[in-house]
Amino acid sequence: MTADLFDLPEAHSPEAAEPIHLDEGAVIFPGMALPQAPALLDATRSIVRQAPFRHLVTPGGHRMSVGMTACGDYGWTSDRSGYRYTRTQPDSAQPWPPMPDVFRALVLAATERAGFDRPPLQSGLINLYRHGTRLSLHQDRDEDAPDSPIVSVSLGVAATFLWGGLTREAPVRRFRLSHGDVVVWGGPSRFVFHGIAPLPRMTHPATGECRVNLTFRNVMSEANAALRER
Ligand SMILES: O=C(O)CCC(=O)C(=O)O
């Protein structure tokens, strides 16, 4: 599997520093977050002190191998009763830590660079992968905000991103996501099936044996958010 990983397009070679277009509305920006990576990891550590990683249980009773936490107005949770967004942490009833400025600035820049209007700043999920951790093919559809894209930032050990289509049966392409890579998907690609292949046993100077992924979403559409504020 490690050999497979190195056969994928290398995001950081000079000739590949250009955006990689996956589909209409979906793009990888290789290395876009490299300058901010140390600050992103510091901010992540501070969030984790306030809201520790948890291995959530799926409605089917499986313990997820990804460790998860969140920041911003909403965090994603899962348990035997289903998947949902909550304004408080599942076991402490504390609000999620606020979204750090260094996260917000990167989300704004990536959203604009990808040509979308509405930056996903309502929820920042933090996923922790170790050797063998995977995230099977899924759509991000627990949100009610199809008008804003997903922004995803990869830090630490490189992973294989699985990029499928709008149905589970669609062919899956594989891309290598390295430290500092940013992926944005929205518009016609907002509900594309995607996932992460099991993380190889490798180390990265910034994170040791781990990969950290930050994914940003809006949870409520502009119309629903406006209704709430009335
Ligand atoms: O770790 C990644 O790059 C993808 C994460 C993801 O798809 C999710 O959190 O829904």
Ligand SMILES: [Fe+2]
């Ligand atoms: Fe996802």
